[in-house]
Amino acid sequence: MLFKKLLSSIGIGAATVDTKLAKAQYVQGETVEGIVDIRGGSIEQHIDEIYLALVTTYLREIDDKKHEEKAVLARYKVSGSLTIGPNETKTIPFQFALPYDVPVTLGSSRVWLQTGLDIKMALDPQDRDHLAIEPHPLVAAFLEAARQLGFRLHHVQCEQAPRYWQRRLPFVQEFEFKPASGPFKGCLDELEAIFFLSENSVEVLLEIDRKARGLSGLFAEALDMDETFVRFTYGTGDIPALPQLLADAIQKYS
Incomplete structure (x- = not known):
């Protein structure tokens, strides 16, 4: 059991997460709806928080060279603490309004939702879902x-x-x-x-x-x-x- 707990804490046989959106295309300021599916691993795990981070990239100039940086536009709490059993599945619905300053996905601009489970002493399972953002x-x-x-x-x-x-x-x-x-x-x-x-x-x-x-x-x-x-x-x-x-x-x- 101790060996299984150790494997789970480093992400082997641990819980997985999958976010499913009602649609992939949105307008700036529009409400996003979807569900987060969590599947338990080979051992019971306690999850402190489930969160969604809205992320994009931008160019930052350092020493006359442009570097790509990530920026978190907003962070949304989907659920508080919960316990997921071995091979158990849980589905949690969510909705949130996109900020008006979310970039439009034209040119090189990209926007995605990154889902994570906050598990103590574990590598957080993460799931990335790209969004198409239309102009307001x-x-x-x-x-x-x-x-x-x-x-x-x-x-x-x-x-x-x-x-x-x-x-x-x-x-x-x-x-x-x-x-x-x-x-x-x-x-x-x-x-x-x-x-x-x-x-x-x-x-x-x-x-x-x-x-x-x-x-x-x-x-x-x-x-x-x-x-x-x-x-x-x-x-x-x-x-x-x-x-x-x-x-x-x-x-x-x-």
Whole structure:
């Protein structure tokens, strides 16, 4: 029995966990529902806690090199202490609301749920389930407005943010657009957007990268003086006018 307990404590013949989601695709802020299935190993085990961690990755610059870091967006307690017998199965339902700042899974951005059993003196069994995160309707409206103005979504990436941009998390998700057609083709090199989303509104930080013109333009570009930051906020009622609002903001600073 002692030998079995030792094997169980190092993860051999121990309890296993499997999280099953009602669906794999969600919108920012949406409620996630599912169940956690636990199957006992070869010996009775006491579990202190069952938890779900919502995890993503972002790029952090260290000594001029970019490194991928993990970030826990939220942690959810599914169950308190319980005992699982040999080969016993338990099913525990759960639900939680995704945070509004969960990254959209476009480009290189990935989001997953990591399930763990907190067992004293044991390697925690873990289970990883990837989620597809769609933009919130307010963010989707901006992407559509940009498309109508001739911008093409070129790149999406989570990167470490300067302190003055940071909110709850150490990073922001950047959406980079290129003018492929329309009134801003030839005027801008690119347009970058960062969204600070809440339930009923979104604050947008725009970085407008003007196209260099002549020697003075090239000089400004070399010193990053060609970039202008613009902030504006909009809500659901502003969506019909959003293409014009975006066009006016870009026109003013380009």
